[in-house]
Amino acid sequence: xxxxxxxxxxxxxxxxxxxxxxxxxxxxxxxxxxxxxxxxxxxxxxxxxxxxxxxxxxxxxxxxxxxxxxxxxxxxxxxxxxxxxxxxxxxxxxxxxxxxxxxxxxxxxxxxxxxxxxxxxxxxxxxxxxxxxxxxxxxxxxxxxxxxxxxxxxxxxxxxxxxxxxxxxxxxxxxxxxxxxxxxxxxxxxxxxxxxxxxxxxxxxxxxxxxxxxxxxxxxxxxxxxxxxxxxxxxxxxxxxxxxxxxxxxxxxxxxxxxxxxxxxxx
Ligand SMILES: [Zn+2]
Numbered sequence: 001x002x003x004x005x006x007x008x009x010x011x012x013x014x015x016x017x018x019x020x021x022x023x024x025x026x027x028x029x030x031x032x033x034x035x036x037x038x039x040x041x042x043x044x045x046x047x048x049x050x051x052x053x054x055x056x057x058x059x060x061x062x063x064x065x066x067x068x069x070x071x072x073x074x075x076x077x078x079x080x081x082x083x084x085x086x087x088x089x090x091x092x093x094x095x096x097x098x099x100x101x102x103x104x105x106x107x108x109x110x111x112x113x114x115x116x117x118x119x120x121x122x123x124x125x126x127x128x129x130x131x132x133x134x135x136x137x138x139x140x141x142x143x144x145x146x147x148x149x150x151x152x153x154x155x156x157x158x159x160x161x162x163x164x165x166x167x168x169x170x171x172x173x174x175x176x177x178x179x180x181x182x183x184x185x186x187x188x189x190x191x192x193x194x195x196x197x198x199x200x201x202x203x204x205x206x207x208x209x210x211x212x213x214x215x216x217x218x219x220x221x222x223x224x225x226x227x228x229x230x231x232x233x234x235x236x237x238x239x240x241x242x243x244x245x246x247x248x249x250x251x252x253x254x255x256x257x258x259x260x261x262x263x264x265x266x267x
Contacts, residue, residue, distance in 0.1 A: 022078050023133045024183065025190045033149040034137050036081055036101075042140075043101025047085070050105065057088040057108065065262050066106060069117060070124045073195045074102070077187075079132040086124060094212075094221045098127040100136040109220050112266050113208055117255025118201025121192040125202075129187025135180045178229040182237055189238050193245045198252040199238070206235045 023030040057063055070086035084102040094113060096106040104127045106120075114120055130136070141149055176184070189199045209231045212221050228234070 021134065024078060024129075024187055028078075030134060030138065032134055032137055033141060034152060038152065039134075039137055040082060040101035043099040043103045046099040047103040050089075050099070050103075051087075054105075055090040057090055059088075059265055062111075062262060062265050063088055066111075066120070066124075069120055070104060070128070073121060073125050073191050073197075074128050076194045077128050077132050077191045079128075082131075084128070084131075092220050093223060094209075095224045096123050096127055098130045098136075100131070100134075100140075102131050104128070104131070108266055112263070113212075114205060115256070115259060115263065116201060116204075117259045118192070118197040118199075118253065119205045119208075120259065121195065121197040121255075122188060122199075122202035122205045125188030125190075125192040125195075125197075126184045127188075128191060129184035130176065130180065132187055132191075133180065133183050135176050135184070139176070175227040181228050182234070185234055185238055186241055189241055190245065193247070193250070193252065196251075196253055198254055199242050199245060199247075201254060202238050203235060206231050206238070210235070 019031060019033050020029045021032040022028065023032070066088050067086045070084060074080070074084040082102040084104065086104045086106070088111065089105050089107050091107045092109040093107045094109045096104070096110055098104045104124065106123060106127075110123060111120070114123070144152075185202070189202050192201065193199045209221065209224070213225065213231065225231070
């Protein structure tokens with residue numbers, strides 16, 4: 001049997017240690033073997049596809065507003081090593097999503113049903129929460145397996161690795177686990193509060209989803225409902241988290257007036 005030298009294990013140990021990233025509030029750490037640079041380049045190619053298949057709004061006032069709210073929250077998140085991009089897609093669908101590397105999209109269908117800036121902050125905060133937690137990267141890691149990941153981490157970019165990453169992207173597009181969604185809710189509620197928005201905005205947003213579910217008028221909501229845990233469960237969990245955010249000491253906004261002006265632009 002071939003002897004494996006201790007230096008091998010020492011280098012593996014340091015490799016793992018160096019690759020622990022902060023993936024949530026309170027210094028939460030996860031083992032991330034796919035580099036930020038690789039993640040951003042995957043995100044960039046997905047973003048390119050999305051923007052060629054959907055119409056990005058040409059209303060610059062609307063686009064700037066959504067981007068401004070998003071940047072304000074992202075800046076205070078646990079992940080500031082990447083550049084965030086927030087874009088509005090013209091579609092009646094009631095949904096929003098995040099690609100790896102900080103490319104975040106929200107549909108005009110969702111912007112039309114919300115009525116204050118705190119609710120928008122909840123939407124964007126949730127998506128930032130997925131990016132901070134590296135949910136898509138973690139899924140990719142699961143699919144690729146340790147051998148491919150080690151070769152990626154060691155900088156060996158073979159044809160096999162490229163193919164494996166290609167397969168992994170398909171998995172990312174299938175969506176996240178329920179546990180991931182609850183974590184993104186928690187992260188989002190935490191970050192939006194940090195940015196000065198009342199976390200009640202997230203409860204209000206989920207209340208709207210629930211109302212639409214009951215009214216069975218949710219053709220445009222189907223995708224969101226299918227990819228997320230039951231709305232009632234999300235409300236219960238966020239309500240449990242809010243007391244830990246120390247709201248008493250904070251002056252928090254709903255931003256009704258600001259949003260009213262923007263909403264009037266949505267036809
Ligand atoms: Zn989500």
